[in-house]
Amino acid sequence: MSDGRKALAIKLYEINAFKFGDFKMKVGINSPVYFDLRVIVSYPEVMNTVSELIATYIKEHQLTAKHVCGVPYTALPLATLVSVQHGTPMLVRRKEAKDYGTKKLIEGLYNAGDTCLIVEDVVTSGSSVLDTVRDLQKEGIVVTDAVVVVDREQGGAKNIADHQVRMHSLFTLSFLLNTLHEAGKIQRDTVDAVARYIAASQIKGDGSFVNPQQNSIPNDFSRTKLSFEHRATLAKSELAKQLFLLMASKKTNLCLAADLTQSEEILNIADVCGPYICVLKTHIDIVEDFNDSFPTKLRALADKHNFLIMEDRKFADIGNTVSLQYGKGIYKVANWADLVTAHALSGRSILQGLKAGITENALDGRKRGVFLLAELSNSGSLIDAKYSEAASKIATEGGDIDFVAGIVCQSAKCFHFPGLVQLTPGVKIDDTVDQLGQQYQTPEHVVQVRGADIGVVGRGILQAKSVEKAAALYRDRLWAAYTDRIAK
Numbered sequence: 001m002s003d004g005r006k007a008l009a010i011k012l013y014e015i016n017a018f019k020f021g022d023f024k025m026k027v028g029i030n031s032p033v034y035f036d037l038r039v040i041v042s043y044p045e046v047m048n049t050v051s052e053l054i055a056t057y058i059k060e061h062q063l064t065a066k067h068v069c070g071v072p073y074t075a076l077p078l079a080t081l082v083s084v085q086h087g088t089p090m091l092v093r094r095k096e097a098k099d100y101g102t103k104k105l106i107e108g109l110y111n112a113g114d115t116c117l118i119v120e121d122v123v124t125s126g127s128s129v130l131d132t133v134r135d136l137q138k139e140g141i142v143v144t145d146a147v148v149v150v151d152r153e154q155g156g157a158k159n160i161a162d163h164q165v166r167m168h169s170l171f172t173l174s175f176l177l178n179t180l181h182e183a184g185k186i187q188r189d190t191v192d193a194v195a196r197y198i199a200a201s202q203i204k205g206d207g208s209f210v211n212p213q214q215n216s217i218p219n220d221f222s223r224t225k226l227s228f229e230h231r232a233t234l235a236k237s238e239l240a241k242q243l244f245l246l247m248a249s250k251k252t253n254l255c256l257a258a259d260l261t262q263s264e265e266i267l268n269i270a271d272v273c274g275p276y277i278c279v280l281k282t283h284i285d286i287v288e289d290f291n292d293s294f295p296t297k298l299r300a301l302a303d304k305h306n307f308l309i310m311e312d313r314k315f316a317d318i319g320n321t322v323s324l325q326y327g328k329g330i331y332k333v334a335n336w337a338d339l340v341t342a343h344a345l346s347g348r349s350i351l352q353g354l355k356a357g358i359t360e361n362a363l364d365g366r367k368r369g370v371f372l373l374a375e376l377s378n379s380g381s382l383i384d385a386k387y388s389e390a391a392s393k394i395a396t397e398g399g400d401i402d403f404v405a406g407i408v409c410q411s412a413k414c415f416h417f418p419g420l421v422q423l424t425p426g427v428k429i430d431d432t433v434d435q436l437g438q439q440y441q442t443p444e445h446v447v448q449v450r451g452a453d454i455g456v457v458g459r460g461i462l463q464a465k466s467v468e469k470a471a472a473l474y475r476d477r478l479w480a481a482y483t484d485r486i487a488k
């Protein structure tokens with residue numbers, strides 16, 4: 001059972017059902033760790049494993065009951081599988097009574113005095129389990145046990161036991177953290193920081209906190225407080241990991257937007273500014289004299305100065321077209337760009353399309369990654385908060401998150417996952433706007449207020465008298481803003 005549980009713990013982490021960051025909880029405080037077991041319905045093999053583990057647990061501990069009931073809503077499909085596997089009839093608790101027909105809160109066939117076992121996904125304070133227990137008890141149903149997938153160890157087990165219901169868990173938070181640490185997925189620091197946080201935020205049966213000071217507990221996992229080195233250990237994408245480590249070792253979070261139309265100009269500026277940047281960003285379709293040797297020369301400079309190349313193509317079509325645009329045509333972007341940008345407009349298929357565009361020719365031993373656009377820097381952009389949220393969801397949930405290195409956006413609130421890189425364009429020291437809608441902020445503002453990990457500078461460097469001095473200045477100010485941010 002233990003090996004099966006360990007494998008499942010790692011799988012839950014890999015599919016982002018278990019994540020680190022800064023999450024607002026139902027109990028009113030923010031948490032550095034969050035379980036989102038809703039995602040497992042998209043992974044039938046995970047659903048199967050979880051429900052089999054619950055069924056085995058019930059059998060081994062002889063938790064026999066006449067019915068099984070899932071706490072709405074996430075645990076409902078799990079309870080259904082357990083019911084079918086055990087041949088135990090299910091009861092369904094409605095969260096609100098229908099205002100027509102039977103107006104019942106508990107659906108299914110039962111008699112007063114019947115026993116019922118509760119199934120729940122995650123327990124924090126235990127209040128959701130107790131709400132279900134209460135509604136069952138109102139019908140005269142007897143509840144003595146609840147099986148939960150994850151016990152966050154914040155007092156829920158005791159609060160539930162105070163109502164004469166035993167809580168059994170497949171996983172405690174400590175077990176999950178230690179398993180991930182043993183498997184090399186997270187650092188000891190992460191385990192210790194979460195443990196400190198959980199110990200300091202124990203919840204009593206009435207929903208109040210044991211430690212009245214709990215609101216002052218710092219969440220060490222707010223992404224803007226973590227170092228790039230630490231965030232590299234939490235990244236799910238190889239390119240995000242590489243970029244965090246590159247920034248940390250080279251001490252630069254400057255991306256140069258090389259928006260020039262002649263290939264020689266781009267190569268010259270890449271050579272001069274290379275020592276100061278972590279990423280060089282191109283718009284290959286503005287280059288007037290493109291030929292096949294240009295990407296080869298640019299790659300050589302990227303290797304010489306240790307920076308990554310990002311083609312800011314902002315792909316936005318259906319998956320099939322995007323795969324052709326990425327891998328084929330004159331530019332064959334997939335062959336030379338470490339990173340590309342893409343709009344989230346067409347949904348998840350954009351990621352699948354891009355992955356499909358990486359052809360045999362592009363397999364040079366390097367990984368590829370994408371930055372999804374969740375916000376734009378220009379005035380009058382049609383992107384709204386709902387769109388940004390949906391875009392960041394695509395970047396953090398689902399089977400292709402290993403391909404997403406980061407998000408292009410303008411605000412720290414846009415996403416929470418510390419394993420993604422925030423790239424923020426619109427950085428200039430001496431202007432606030434251009435003639436065509438671009439809006440600029442200072443390096444300090446984008447990093448410390450807007451949450452940028454990388455600041456993108458184009459004309460601020462390209463139009464300077466000395467591009468090298470300007471690159472050094474932007475590098476210094478962006479980097480100092482980052483080091484101040486994590487020191488505070």
Ligand SMILES: O=c1ccn([C@@H]2O[C@H](COP(=O)(O)O)[C@@H](O)[C@H]2O)c(=O)[nH]1
Nearest residue numbers: 257375376377425426438456457458459
């Ligand atoms: O929201 C966005 C997304 C991308 N960009 C790109 O960044 C640079 C900015 O250049 P500046 O000269 O510093 O204005 C440019 O390549 C844009 O295509 C952006 O500005 N805003």
